[in-house]
Structure formats: C-alpha cells, structure tokens
Amino acid sequence: MSAPAPSPLAIVDAEPLPRQEEVLSETALAFVAALHRRFTPRRDELLARRAERRAEIARTSTLDFLPETAAIRADDSWQVAPAPPALEDRRVEITGPTDRKMTINALNSGAKVWLADFEDASAPTWENVVTGQLSLIDAYTRSIDFTDERTGKTYALRPDEELATVVMRPRGWHLDERHLTDADGTPVPGALVDFGLYFFHNAKRLLDLGKGPYFYLPKTESHLEARLWNDVFVFAQDYLGIPQGTVRATVLIETITAAYEMEEILYELRDHASGLNAGRWDYLFSIVKNFRDGGPRFVLPDRNAVTMTAPFMRAYTELLVRTCHRRGAHAIGGMAAFIPSRRDQEVNKVAFEKVKADKDREANDGFDGSWVAHPDLVPIAMESFDRVLGDRPNQKDRLREDVDVKAEDLIAIDSLDARPTYAGLVNAVRVGIRYIEAWLRGLGAVAIFNLMEDAATAEISRSQIWQWINAGVVLDNGERVTAELARKVAAEELADIRAEVGEKAFAAGNWQQAHDLLLKVALDEDYADFLTLPAYEQLKG
Numbered sequence: 001m002s003a004p005a006p007s008p009l010a011i012v013d014a015e016p017l018p019r020q021e022e023v024l025s026e027t028a029l030a031f032v033a034a035l036h037r038r039f040t041p042r043r044d045e046l047l048a049r050r051a052e053r054r055a056e057i058a059r060t061s062t063l064d065f066l067p068e069t070a071a072i073r074a075d076d077s078w079q080v081a082p083a084p085p086a087l088e089d090r091r092v093e094i095t096g097p098t099d100r101k102m103t104i105n106a107l108n109s110g111a112k113v114w115l116a117d118f119e120d121a122s123a124p125t126w127e128n129v130v131t132g133q134l135s136l137i138d139a140y141t142r143s144i145d146f147t148d149e150r151t152g153k154t155y156a157l158r159p160d161e162e163l164a165t166v167v168m169r170p171r172g173w174h175l176d177e178r179h180l181t182d183a184d185g186t187p188v189p190g191a192l193v194d195f196g197l198y199f200f201h202n203a204k205r206l207l208d209l210g211k212g213p214y215f216y217l218p219k220t221e222s223h224l225e226a227r228l229w230n231d232v233f234v235f236a237q238d239y240l241g242i243p244q245g246t247v248r249a250t251v252l253i254e255t256i257t258a259a260y261e262m263e264e265i266l267y268e269l270r271d272h273a274s275g276l277n278a279g280r281w282d283y284l285f286s287i288v289k290n291f292r293d294g295g296p297r298f299v300l301p302d303r304n305a306v307t308m309t310a311p312f313m314r315a316y317t318e319l320l321v322r323t324c325h326r327r328g329a330h331a332i333g334g335m336a337a338f339i340p341s342r343r344d345q346e347v348n349k350v351a352f353e354k355v356k357a358d359k360d361r362e363a364n365d366g367f368d369g370s371w372v373a374h375p376d377l378v379p380i381a382m383e384s385f386d387r388v389l390g391d392r393p394n395q396k397d398r399l400r401e402d403v404d405v406k407a408e409d410l411i412a413i414d415s416l417d418a419r420p421t422y423a424g425l426v427n428a429v430r431v432g433i434r435y436i437e438a439w440l441r442g443l444g445a446v447a448i449f450n451l452m453e454d455a456a457t458a459e460i461s462r463s464q465i466w467q468w469i470n471a472g473v474v475l476d477n478g479e480r481v482t483a484e485l486a487r488k489v490a491a492e493e494l495a496d497i498r499a500e501v502g503e504k505a506f507a508a509g510n511w512q513q514a515h516d517l518l519l520k521v522a523l524d525e526d527y528a529d530f531l532t533l534p535a536y537e538q539l540k541g
Helices: 026-060 067-074 100-107 126-140 190-208 223-240 262-268 281-290 311-326 345-365 375-389 407-411 422-440 455-470 483-501 503-508 511-523 532-538
Strands: 092-097 113-117 145-147 154-156 165-169 176-181 187-189 214-217 248-253 273-278 330-336 369-372 446-448 451-453
Touching: 026 187, 026 190, 026 223, 026 281, 067 262, 092 100, 092 375, 100 113, 100 126, 100 145, 100 154, 126 165, 126 176, 126 190, 176 190, 187 190, 190 223, 223 248, 223 262, 248 262, 262 273, 262 311, 273 311, 281 455, 311 330, 311 345, 311 407, 330 345, 330 375, 345 369, 345 375, 369 375, 422 446, 422 455, 422 483, 422 511, 422 532, 451 455, 455 483, 455 511, 483 503, 483 511, 511 532
Parallel strands: 092 113, 092 369, 113 165, 165 214, 214 248, 248 273, 273 330, 330 369
Antiparallel strands: 145 154, 176 187, 446 451
C-alpha cells in the first residue's frame, strides 16, 4: 500500500511572482511537505536541546569534548566518502547571494566553487527565496542572462568547463519560512524549503552535468543536528530515486559547541560529508552568546582585533585541519571580505597585502581552500594556494599530527592581548545600523566601508555591545560601556547618516527602524538568540 499523500502546503501572505509556478510546482511542494512532516518535529527537539545546552554552559562556564562519543574520536578506521571529481579541487571559493547578476558573476569568477547563499548573504524575502531558486535552475539550463538597467552592461555565462561548481547554503535550522505553511498553519523550516526546492529541481540535472547536489550546512551546533541533515539526505535521495551518497555536504564550524564535535559531525555525515569550513564572525558571535555571563575572561575585544592568529582562533583552525585530514575531508578556510575600491588604489594595495598574508597562512597551515567575497580577490587567493598545492587538487595527505589542542585552548579568550576600545564600540554601532537597514530592504550581502558584510557581521556587532554593557567594560578612553553610552553613539551615527545621504534618501530608507532594532537586540536584558528572528518580523515581502 502506498504512503498517504503529504498534507498540501499553503502559500500565505505572499504576492505572486513571475514564474513562481516553475519553482512551487505541485510535485515540488509535495516533496517539501514530505520533508516537513518527517523532519520538523526532530528539528524542534534539537532547537530545545540547544537551549538546554546553553543553560548548562551558563551554569559551568566551560565546554569539553563529549565523553559519550570518545570511541568515535579514538577509532582510526573510519573516513568520509571520497570527494566527487567536481569537489576534489576547492582551492578558491567565492560566496554570494543568488540574484541573477551575482549568479553569473560568481560562476564566471574563476573560483573553483561558488557558495550560492540563501542564508546570511540573503535577506529571506519571498522574492529572494523564489527567484534565487530560479536563478540556479536557469544557470543549469544555460538560460540565464542579465542586463544592468543603469549601465546597459550585459552578463552571460562562460562555457560550462570554465564555471565554478555550486555548493548551495540553505538557511539554518532556527529560521522558519512564514510564507509556506502546512494545513495546521505551521510554517515549514526555511532549511527544508531551501534544500527541498533546490534538490527537487536540480539533483538529476546536476548529475547529467557530471556534478551533484552539494550543500554548505550553516549554524550547526551538534553532531545530532548533523545526523538530522544526514537523514534528510537519505530520505531525499530515496524519494527521487538517486543513488545514496550523491549528496555532499560541507559543514560550517561556526559555533563554539560544534568546534568540540567536529569528528562526530563528520562521522554522522560520513557517506555524504565533503569537509568542514572555519569561519570567524559567526564563531565569535557564538562564543559571546554561549559565554555571555561567564565573566571578564570571556569578554572579546573589538571584532577587528580578533584575527585568525589569536591563540584560541588558531587552536580552532588547526584542530579543524587536523580533524578533516585525518578523516579524508577537505578543510576550507575563512573569508576575505575586502571589496576593492574603484577610486583609491592605495586602499586596495594595503588590503590586497593583508588578503595575501591571510591566504598564505591558510595554505601553509594545511587548508585545502578558502573563501573570497569578490571576483578581484580570486587571483590573489589562487596564487597563495597554487604556491603550496602546485598541480595537486588538495593537501589532505598533510595530516598535521603535530597539532595537539586541549578543550580549554578553544575557549582561552583571555589569551588575546587586546582590549575593547571606544572606536570599536562606534564601529559596532555604525556597521550594525547600516547592515540592518539594508537587510530590511531585502539585501543580505552589503558593502560597508570596503568590506562585504552579511548577517554574521550584525550578529557579532550587536553581541559585543550587549556583552560590553553587561560586563561593565571600561574602554580605552576611560568610559564605561552603558546603555546610555550605546544610545548616544547610535544617535550620533543616525545623525551622521542623515547628513551623509540627505533628507530624501534618509526618509525613503529604514534608518530609524534599523537604529531601533539594533538597540533593542543590544540593550534588552533577554539576549535574542538570533538577530534575524526579530528582524524577520519586520522584513517586508
């Protein structure tokens, strides 16, 4: 007897979009409904488990490797599945949202991989969710083009063999899609919407192209969350009649709890695992979130002072490389977020030197690849990895057995010789307001002060303000960080923005709304788990 048909999903409070029926077909929605019915209850349980673990961290102010999974870590026999040919060489990856222009530019960029982002680089308006899927469908059928209305410049794809391999990033487990609900009115998790629509429409098409459905998994906090993803992959492949192991997933180790479970995460996904990625802003945001009441030793200095060479960050990245290579997985490095200036070549020169030094360090440390945010940075990163890799696709044979990271090394925040500054507070407010304003207009990837910023930037900015206030931090100028000081700095920034953009543009934007939202999540006694949750309630579309 066949299984009963899944409950139909309803599209609610969403204006119809051109061609949306191509994405939201009856069969595609039936697949998403099946994912929702089967996996959302477990998602809900795992979100509750996050809260329990956070309460335990608040009680103990420590973390350790899990005793119950020690046997997995001690077992030298297991490896992840071999990388498919399209993911053997990942020496440079470019990131960005899935609008049509970015889709073409990223695929044409010369990078080996494009992280096609439905998460932190994309504000989840219904238009972005649906048209992003259309961009990828059109790219795979080579029916995508774009003409810039302002400049008249046209964009088209290069030959297939010159295009980057797509690794798609769905939303994290914590975000729902309010415009897609089941018969009970329960929204479908955004992760299942993004994954489900992409997989349903493109998995077989990608296999025909000699590639496959590849994913980046964000905001993972435990190996149990990785297990959930693995079960999703198994179900999805069976549903479409695709061989098991076709899916490949790279997990972002961007939470402090996941850093203690890297081997277990790879183990849970081993038939579908491709690698792990080391990020910075979300990782720091997670440290603040989890240890926000842990006292002075967990207070972070200005975000720009916490580089990947900080002792606790170096422990994290070196452990990641060792873990990946021990298990046959790729280790992918962090983001070079610089956006080149078309007017100031001196700014570019200094920034390019910093990018080169950062990518040289990653390649020399054993990473197999790294991220950039702009096509102009692809050659710089490529040169760094070419110098180390030569003709080899990766350096997974470099096992880094010299690395010995203890549990306490990952949270030795006070090993960093830097302190919070007034300039750091101002920068957190400035970047926070400017990013949130753009996000509320539907933009997730935003160039601010020559850096490509995404939601992780706003998260670390507001988290640091919250932490500094609640820890009673005294800045380099002798001022104590208080709610009143944060309000004063925010008011000054809002006035500066009004003067900078002019009254008309200021009135047309979301500046006051962004100011208010930043202060709410930075000053509320109850720390919001994710800025994007209250922000999504204010997002139009």
